Amino acid sequence: MAATATVAATAVAAAVGAAAVAAPPQATAAAPAEQQQQRQQQQQPVEFDSSRYTLHSQGAEARVWEGTFLSRPAIIKQRFSKKYRHPQLDGKLTASRLKSEVRSMLKARKLGVHTPVVYHVDHATSSIYMERVQGHSLKTLLHGGQLGGTGLEELLVSVGRTIAKLHDGGLVHGDLTTSNMMMRTEDRQLVLIDFGLAYNSTIPEDKGVDLYVLERAFASAHAEEGAAMFEKVLEAYRRASRQWSATLNRFAEVRMRGRKRAMVG
Ligand SMILES: Nc1ncnc2c1ncn2[C@@H]1O[C@H](COP(=O)(O)OP(=O)(O)OP(=O)(O)O)[C@@H](O)[C@H]1O
Ligand SMILES: *[C@@H]1O[C@H](CO)[C@@H](O)[C@H](O)[C@H]1NC(C)=O
Numbered sequence: 592m593a594a595t596a597t598v599a600a601t602a603v604a605a606a607v608g609a610a611a612v613a614a615p616p617q618a619t620a621a622a623p624a625e626q627q628q629q630r631q632q633q634q635q636p637v638e639f640d641s642s643r644y645t646l647h648s649q650g651a652e653a654r655v656w657e658g659t660f661l662s663r664p665a666i667i668k669q670r671f672s673k674k675y676r677h678p679q680l681d682g683k684l685t686a687s688r689l690k691s692e693v694r695s696m697l698k699a700r701k702l703g704v705h706t707p708v709v710y711h712v713d714h715a716t717s718s719i720y721m722e723r724v725q726g727h728s729l730k731t732l733l734h735g736g737q738l739g740g741t742g743l744e745e746l747l748v749s750v751g752r753t754i755a756k757l758h759d760g761g762l763v764h765g766d767l768t769t770s771n772m773m774m775r776t777e778d779r780q781l782v783l784i785d786f787g788l789a790y791n792s793t794i795p796e797d798k799g800v801d802l803y804v805l806e807r808a809f810a811s812a813h814a815e816e817g818a819a820m821f822e823k824v825l826e827a828y829r830r831a832s833r834q835w836s837a838t839l840n841r842f843a844e845v846r847m848r849g850r851k852r853a854m855v856g
Contacts, residue, residue: 639669639716652688653787657723660710664723668692669716685717688787693719695762695789702760704753705775705782724784726776730769733813733820746774747820749781751827754805757783758798759833765789767805769812795834799841802828803849 644656644667656667670689672681689712696706711720729746732738738746750772757764764771765788773782792798805824809817829835 639667639713639718660720663710664725665710665720666707666723667718667720669718671717686714689714689717689719691790692786695786696721698760698762698791699757699783699786699789702756702762704756705780706786707782707784724773724775724782726773726782728770729772729774729781730812732774733769733816743820744823746781747823748827751824751829752831753781753783754801754824755828755832755835758801758838761791761793763790763792763797763801765801765804767801768808770808795837795841796845798834798838799843799845802838802842803845806846807849 641656644658647655647657647666649655652670652673654669654671656669657665658667659665660667670685672678672685676684693709693712696709699706707724708722709719710722712718713720727735729750732746733743753772754764754767764783764786766785771783771785773784774780775782790797802825806821809821809824811817813820825839829839832838
């Protein structure tokens with residue numbers, strides 16, 4: 592049974608990680624009519640030609656491919672279905688998340704935040720084709736230690752200002768980590784990526800949680816230096832955001848709740 596084979600392959604892929612999923616999506620043995628039906632039910636990729644791209648990474652809901660789009664370096668983020676969700680609901684969810692991610696990227700850009708340029712959105716394969724940012728993630732840079740004092744300082748200030756721009760514009764990123772921030776080599780600009788969890792909000796609590804997620808990310812990925820780095824980010828945020836007061840009050844509360852939870856275990 593082709594359907595069983597597909598499910599089994601997915602389970603294996605989930606178990607062993609990215610390596611196993613590099614096989615082309617069309618490599619199942621289903622008969623054409625059956626395949627067609629499966630695709631319609633699951634809103635699965637119709638003609639995403641994975642042979643033209645190399646798999647970069649595999650997240651919980653998306654595969655990220657590297658290649659070119661109209662001869663430009665591109666990243667293709669392809670959302671896939673979750674087998675445990677009802678097929679129709681799943682299709683709708685995938686479609687709405689795709690749209691939301693694209694809208695958020697465009698909105699961030701309008702607010703003056705650097706994001707990858709969206710080249711193309713393919714609803715049939717639930718894929719976003721975007722500019723491939725040439726550079727390194729902040730996580731890598733902060734670990735590398737080759738930034739130098741002023742370089743590091745500038746970068747952290749830039750993080751604070753960037754988040755302030757997003758928040759003042761009513762956009763919450765939803766997954767602020769140092770992996771989701773890149774420094775473009777060419778112009779040393781900070782570029783935010785992964786707007787998959789971003790949403791519209793002007794509520795201080797939402798912004799406070801956004802900052803808290805980043806604080807945790809600094810603490811867990813950058814050890815003792817993490818706290819001092821985050822303080823710089825927060826200082827720049829405070830100076831740049833018009834709504835800093837309400838947001839930072841909420842942030843303090845969110846942080847307190849987090850600590851209590853950590854103590855209780
Ligand atoms: N536009 C881009 N330019 C360069 N690299 C990118 C770009 N988009 C994504 N990447 C790389 O691919 C990785 C995964 O992308 P992204 O975070 O958008 O996917 P995701 O499935 O939401 O990941 P996760 O599940 O880890 O949050 C990023 O950490 C980054 O290394
Ligand atoms: C945020 O709201 C604006 C205005 O209502 C809307 O156009 C946009 O699509 C929304 N963005 C997201 C990510 O939902």
